[in-house]
Amino acid sequence: MRLPASMQVFERGWLSANNILFSGRDGATLVDSGYVTHAPQTVALVGHALAGRALDRIVNTHLHSDHCGGNAALRHAFGSRIAIPVFEADKVRSWDEDALSYRATGQQCDRFDFDETIAPGDVLSMGDLAWQARSAPGHDPHALLFWCADEGILIAGDALWQNGFGVIFPELAGEPGFGEVRATLDVIAQLAPRLVIPGHGAPFTDVDAALQRAYSRLDYLAADPVRNAENAVKVLLKFLLIERRAIPLADVAALFETVPLLVLARERFLPRSSAELAQWAVRALEKAGAAAVRDEKLVDA
Amino acid sequence: MVPATGLCEGCMRTIDEIVAWGAASDDAKRAIWAEIRRREAQIAFD
Numbered sequence: 001m002r003l004p005a006s007m008q009v010f011e012r013g014w015l016s017a018n019n020i021l022f023s024g025r026d027g028a029t030l031v032d033s034g035y036v037t038h039a040p041q042t043v044a045l046v047g048h049a050l051a052g053r054a055l056d057r058i059v060n061t062h063l064h065s066d067h068c069g070g071n072a073a074l075r076h077a078f079g080s081r082i083a084i085p086v087f088e089a090d091k092v093r094s095w096d097e098d099a100l101s102y103r104a105t106g107q108q109c110d111r112f113d114f115d116e117t118i119a120p121g122d123v124l125s126m127g128d129l130a131w132q133a134r135s136a137p138g139h140d141p142h143a144l145l146f147w148c149a150d151e152g153i154l155i156a157g158d159a160l161w162q163n164g165f166g167v168i169f170p171e172l173a174g175e176p177g178f179g180e181v182r183a184t185l186d187v188i189a190q191l192a193p194r195l196v197i198p199g200h201g202a203p204f205t206d207v208d209a210a211l212q213r214a215y216s217r218l219d220y221l222a223a224d225p226v227r228n229a230e231n232a233v234k235v236l237l238k239f240l241l242i243e244r245r246a247i248p249l250a251d252v253a254a255l256f257e258t259v260p261l262l263v264l265a266r267e268r269f270l271p272r273s274s275a276e277l278a279q280w281a282v283r284a285l286e287k288a289g290a291a292a293v294r295d296e297k298l299v300d301a
Numbered sequence: 302m303v304p305a306t307g308l309c310e311g312c313m314r315t316i317d318e319i320v321a322w323g324a325a326s327d328d329a330k331r332a333i334w335a336e337i338r339r340r341e342a343q344i345a346f347d
Binding site for chain 1: 309322
């Protein structure tokens with residue numbers, strides 16, 4: 001796997017999305033900034049890699065909490081400018097936490113300001129390379145891809161991972177998402193990247209196989225929206241668990257009555273009591289090896 | 302990061318290792334993984 005010398009990938013985990021650091025004559029740019037509780041680590045990583053230079057700009061693929069949670073801290077540390085997808089501008093300007101998904105998911109994000117917006121079709125210079133922004137709805141209606149035709153490299157955010165893609169959130173609220181995911185996968189297939197840098201997991205070159213897995217996964221989810229809701233419940237609970245490390249079993253049911261997206265998933269797609277749904281979700285995470293029960297607590301595994 | 306050890310609590314890697322990871326060879330990653338397993342064995346979870 002060959003990366004241009006002007007770019008570095010910081011492979012993080014699931015709480016924080018990956019960060020891509022560009023350094024060139026056009027300055028230093030970071031694509032995506034991780035989750036807020038990791039912000040000090042993100043500042044340390046960027047500071048270490050830039051060795052005393054400042055981070056000039058932060059660019060976000062989309063504004064989920066695991067992709068922009070370090071924006072405020074990085075701007076504070078380096079005075080970085082911030083560029084966000086254009087359709088999010090009003091929500092960020094007024095810091096509308098409902099519209100920005102942080103309240104809906106029970107996740108946190110430090111408030112930040114922005115200086116620039118990025119529209120689909122715009123070309124950004126990062127690491128002395130030209131990157132075109134492409135629309136990537138599905139996981140998030142306003143998400144962007146960044147495509148470098150000269151290098152055949154795609155920054156995919158959560159639109160494509162080596163094994164799947166991010167939760168199709170719009171469908172939970174009764175908004176279209178399955179068709180959008182398909183259209184975005186079609187765009188990626190047509191670009192035919194040699195290397196994809198996903199929002200989570202290692203960069204990969206076996207793109208055709210990843211696309212085939214993603215199409216199969218999409219077919220499976222779209223065949224029955226309950227599957228998408230069940231997947232969303234598991235992912236949201238796992239995220240809260242990674243953040244908190246442990247959640248008392250007695251508190252899990254309450255999440256299905258207080259976290260708006262979990263409430264929505266239950267009411268629209270999973271008509272069970274919150275206690276029953278909590279029990280199901282705990283079992284599902286245990287079965288997947290994503291959590292364990294110890295001393296009446298659900299713990300991250 | 303845990304100040305006393307300089308390790309990320311989640312992935313048990315140092316800042317140096319996380320920065321180098323993206324460009325590291327498979328052998329180098331395996332060596333870090335071996336070190337991660339050693340560190341995990343030494344951690345006392347509460």
